[in-house]
Amino acid sequence: MSEESKPVKGKGKEKDKEKEKEKAAKKLHRAIDGLSKDQVSQLLDLNPALANELGSGSNDDPNAVSEALRRLNLQDIMTGLASSGKNVKDMGAYKFWQTQPVPKFGEDDPNKPVEEGPIRNQTVDEIDKEPAPLLGGFEWSTIDLLDDSQLKEVWELLNGHYVEDDEAMFRFNYSSSILKWAMMPPGWKKEWHRGVRATQSRKLVGFIAAIPVELRIRDKVLRASEVNFLCIHKKLRSKRLAPVLIKEITRLCNLEGVFQAIYTGGIVLPRPVSTCRYYHRAINWQKLYEVGFSPLPPNSKPQFQIRKYAVPERVSIRGLREMQKKDVGAVQDLLTRYLAKYDMAAEFNKEEVEHWLLHHKKDALEEQVVWTYVVEDEHKKITDFISFYCLESSIIGPSKHSNVKAAYLFYYATETGLATPTDKEALKTRLNALVSDTLVYCKQYKFDVYNALSLMDNGLFLEDQKFGPGDGQLHYYLFNYRANPIAGGVDKKNRLDTENLSGIGKTQI
Structure with missing residues (x-):
């Protein structure tokens, strides 16, 4: 029987959940203990909803804030909302992002503007021509969205395993029409629709997509990609496939000479612009x-x-x-x-x-x-x-x-x-x-x-x-681009800021 089709027995399920929570809590506490005072302040500045939940501001005692963070569960930290949601993200994601060319918490003085530009300079010749190996039992697959059967596979994966609200009451239901609209604009590349299949069953269990975008950040225009639809089958979330998919889509974009990307998410990672x-x-x-x-x-x-x-x-x-x-x-x-x-x-x-x-x-x-x-x-x-x-x-x-x-x-x-x-x-x-x-x-x-x-x-x-x-x-x-913060239309208490309107003119699907 393939891994993704194994039944889940009811009896040990709650014990397993408790063990997972304990592991996540230990990881969380280690991560919090490793944050400097500046990093704690930046985390709250970038996540006003979390600051509200803690009743904290960036001027509060960082030690007290760290202790309050320890009392929250994993989901609270990652989403900034005190809720027991289903989209629990592993604090280990921070370890992965520490290896990537993205701004890190606490590395800049928040009171001083940074010089904007690429973080890491590379050439196409330096990029691996072959994908990184996957765990045994899985293999890479380029998804052809012009093939109705493959489009249906992506639709089924997203509609069963993509974004849910915190209470697991609602889940995005992308139609095949919106998937083609979102992933096949002018200049789209089939190679940038990348999947992971279970070797034995051929079932699609992971997916990530990118599309080309001319992205202007203040006075500089970047030939970039817009990354979206990262999705892992729920039963495989412990396999750490997300970082592997992110590295693969990065490699595929780099092979086309595209070294910068824009992406969005509901969780706080290093580090939102x-x-x-x-x-x-x-x-x-x-x-x-x-x-x-x-x-x-x-x-x-x-x-x-x-x-x-x-x-x-x-x-x-x-x-x-x-x-x-x-x-x-x-x-x-x-x-x-x-x-x-x-x-x-x-x-x-x-x-x-x-x-x-x-x-x-x-x-x-x-x-x-x-x-x-x-x-x-x-x-x-x-x-x-x-x-x-x-x-x-x-x-x-x-x-x-x-x-x-x-x-x-x-x-x-x-x-x-x-x-x-x-x-x-x-x-x-x-x-x-x-x-x-x-x-x-x-x-x-x-x-x-x-x-x-x-x-x-x-x-x-x-x-x-x-x-x-x-x-x-x-x-x-x-x-792979360092930029000074851009106003998002809300103040530090997460309230609509009608005086200082947003500097974001890029909508995301």
Whole structure:
């Protein structure tokens, strides 16, 4: 019987779990004991939710903070939230990242800017031409997403073993359409879709993907990769396959002369360049309440919440319409000028704008992934656009509903935000109108919730449009590139910072 198909006996399961917890706690305490005072301070600065849980600030006694950290469990440290979640990450991950070209906790003076640039310089000739060997019983596999059967394998792995919430109530449910959209943009490379198979059964048990991106960090443009969809079969998490997959995707990118990467995660690793917070706007509040996503506030009633999150019946902006192929050039020009405001953003050519923002209705078999709306003035000029994409979450436990259909705010741009000097109040008014109108479309297309991060200029409308702060954070990381911190739209207490808006203009799927 292959390793991944062995049944789990019920009797010794709890004892095994307790042993795992004890091991994790010992590792955690050793890691905490090894942190310097500066490292403890930086860990809290980069994770405001964790600081809130501890009731601590960076000026507190580091010894007291370390002792408080020791009292938390492994998940608390890694996510910054006091919860007993299912996505427990091994503190040993820090040992791996110590070997990688990433900024380390405590290595820089937080009060002094660093010189930005690559951490390690290499040439393609120095890169291994063959992958590192895997544990016995496993082998490397390049995944061809043009092959429907292999695409289905990736879909099955992600939908069974990818990101869950802390209470294991919801799990991302990526459709085959969104997987192709996310992993096959212009310039995509089949070799950058890398899997691990069990040799005997041929079952796909691990996966990681990368796509090319022109990434601008302040005034420098990097030919980089965007790494995503790292997933390991749950029964193989103890095999330490994640570091091996990360090294392999690094090797494959390096062979193409790509030595920098961007990636995101909900856990704190060495070392985020920015941290954003998730915000959620209920559309179908009754359903969200029934599945446990939205609580009923004290002293409230369901009908009050339904009324609170009511959506307008029609849009308000004159000239707002669905994006068409003829708009690609104008949208690309507007987006390029708008993203130039931010410290970190991608640079898109016309082909990429068409891929990421335009739904081709002629592909009748492809379900719609992205919706984009433009505003055309009386002179036929595109003055604004706004977009969102669909990502469902499966409901894991017993429920009358099987899924939550979520819209995620994607890219937007408006000429109102490009005036010199910027009229912040006018921009706030315009963005509120645009987002309010997309709510109308979200309701029309039966979305249950609208999600957004505290990036871009989102701080100008999130509260006005009744987006509530979520538990989750999204940390942005750069591989083999040292950069000074970039504002993520929240302050050190993890509250929306409407005065100092985010410098992040790069959204992640």
